[in-house]
Amino acid sequence: MQAEATQRSEPARRRRAWLPWGLLAGVVVLATSGAWAGSRSISALVERNGQLEREAAESESRVAELQALREAQSRRLRTLEQQHQAALASAATTACAPATEAPASQGQPEPRRAGKASTKGKKMARR
Template sequence: MEEARSPRRARRRAWRPWALLGGMVVLSGGGGVLAASSISALEARNAQLEQEANESEARVAELQALRVSMERRLRVLEQQQQGATSLPGDLRKARELGTQMVRRETARLNLTAKLKEELTRGDAWLDAIGTEALRLELSERLLFEPGQSNLTPRGTEVLARAGAVLAAVEGHTVEVAAHTDELPVPAEAETEGTSWELSTARAATVVRALHEGPARLAQERLSATGHASFRPVVPSDSPVNRLRNRRVTLMLRPLPEAVPAPATPPSPPAAAPALQASKKTAQR
C-alpha cells in the first residue's frame, strides 16, 4: 500500500513545476493587461490636460483683448469728461433749460385736465410759445361781467384751479395781461373808466386773486399789465371775434437770471508812513 502511494506522489511532484510555470504566465499576462490600461489612461489624461491648456491660453488672450478694449474706452471717457468740464456754465444752463421745459409741459398737461370743460367750450385757450413759455388765455365772460373788474364767483373758482397748477411750477413767473375790444362803452353802462383803466384793473384783480387765493402765488412771481384793445388776436370785425379779443392772458415764463451787481473798485491804499517820510526827505 505504501508502494501504491509513492507513484502518485511522484506524479504530483512532477506536475508541480509546470503548475507554477503556468501561474507565472497567467500573472504576467494579467500584469500586461493592467499596464496597457494604465498607459491608455495616462495618454487620455495627457490629451485632456493639453486641451485644457489650449483653452486656458485662448481665454487668457480673450481677457487681454477685453482689457485693452476697456482701457481704450476709459481713455475716451476721460477725454470726454475733460471736454465737458471745460464748459460747466453751458452744461448747467442746458440742463436747467431742459428742466424748465419739463416743468412747463407738466403744467400744460395739468391745466388741460383742470380746465377741460372751459377748453372744450371755447372759454379758455392753452398753447406753448416755442420752448420759452406757456400761455393760458381766459375769456372775459369766464371771469367778469361786462365793463366790470370784479371777479364773478365762477371766475374766482376757475382762477383757483388754474392758480394751483401755476403755483407748483418752480422757477417761473406768471405775467397777467388783460385785454378789451375797441368798441366804445355805452354811456348808460356802469363801467370803471376807460378801456385802459378797465384792462389794468382786471389784470390787478387777477393778480390779487392768484396771490390771496388758495394758490398763494408769491408776489415777486406776479405782474399785471393792461393792454386795452391794442393787442387783438383776431380782427375785431364780428361779435364772435370781439368776444375772443376780450380776454385775460396768463403767461408762464422762467424767472430772469439775476444780474450780478457791478463790483465796487477798491479804494487806493493809504501810503505807508515810511514812504511818506521818504517823500518829505526828498523834497527837502
Template sequence: MEEARSARRVRRQAWRPWALLGGVVALSGAGGVLAVNSLSALEARNAQLEQEANESEARVAELQALRVSMERRLRVLEQQQQGAGSLPVDPRKAREQNAQMMRRETARLNLTAALKDELTRGDAWLDTLGTEALRLELSERLLFEPGQSGLTPRGTEVLGRAGSVLAAVEEHAVEVAAHTDERPQSSEGEAGETSWELSTARAAAVVRALHEGPGKLAPERLSATGHASFRPVVPSDSPVNRLRNRRVTLMLRPLPEAPAVPSPALAPVPAPQAGKKTAQR
C-alpha cells in the same frame, strides 16, 4: 502499493513547476492588461488636462485683450469728456454709445477668433477707429483672383465666417469698400476694365456674399463703394506694397439715426367773415 504511491508523488512533483509557471504567466498577463489599461487612462487624462490648459490659456488671453481694449476705451472717453468741457451730456445718449462700443468690442474678439489663421498669416487686418467704428481689411489674395471680380471659394468661406460675426452686432451697418492698384490685370473677356470698374464690382460681390451668406445681413445694413487706386495705405512703389493696397475694407459703424418726421402742421382755420348787410328798400 508503496511503489505506486511513490510514482504518483513523483508525477505530482513533476507537474508542480509547470503549474507554478502557468500561474506566473497568467498573473503576468493580467498585470500586463492592467498596466495597458492604466497607461491608456493616464494618456487620456493627460490629453484632457492639456486641452483644459489650452482652453484656460485662450480664455486668459481673451480676458487680457478685453481688459486692454476697455482701458483704451476709457482713455478715449476721458479725452472726450475733457474736450467737451462744461457742455451738458445726455445720459441716454452716453449709455447708448457705451453699449455700441461694447458690441463692437465683442465683435472684435469674435472676429479675432474666427479669422485667427488669416490674421496670423497677414491676409487680414483688424483695428478700431477711436470710439466710432471697427475696421476689418481682407487682402485681395484672400478673396479674388488677380484682375477678377468673382469671389473664390475660399473668399466666400472667409466672408461667411466674418459675416456671421458682423450680422450679430445690432444697430450697426457694414460699409464695404474695395481698393485696387493703378495697374489692374484685366481678366479674359473684360479687356479695358478700369480700376474703378474692378473695385466697384468687387465691392458689390462682397456685399452680395454678406447678404446671401450664413449671416444674412439685411440689405439696409450694407453699402458698396469702389475707390480704385486712390486710397492706398502704403506707397505703391513695389509689388509687395501694391499687394497690400489691393484689399477690401469692411467698416462696422452704428446705423445713422433716422431723421425725425415732423408732424404735419394743421392749416389755420380762417376766421368767419361777417356777412354784408344789404339794405332793402
C-alpha cells in the same frame, strides 16, 4: 512496505510533475494580467495627457481673449475719462461765462465809442 511506498510515491511524483507547470501557468496568468492592467493604465495616462493639453490650449486662448477684452475696456475707459474731463471743463467755462456777462445784460448802458461822442459834440457846436 515497499509497495506502500511505491503507491505513495506515485501520486507524489505526479504532483511534483505538475507543480512546475502549474507554477508556470500561474506566473503567465499573473504576468498577462499585469501587462493588461499596465497597458490600460498607460493608455489612460496618455488619454488624460491629451485631454490636459487640449484644456491648456483652450485656457491659453481664453486668456488671450480676456487680455484683448481688458485692453479694449481700458482704452474705452480712458476715452470716457477724457470725455468726462472735457465735459467738466466745458461746464466750468460756461458756468463762469454768464457771471462775467451778467452786468452788461442787466440793463447798464454800453460805454460809448469815441467816434459817436465826437460827432455829437460837433453837431452841438454847429447849433
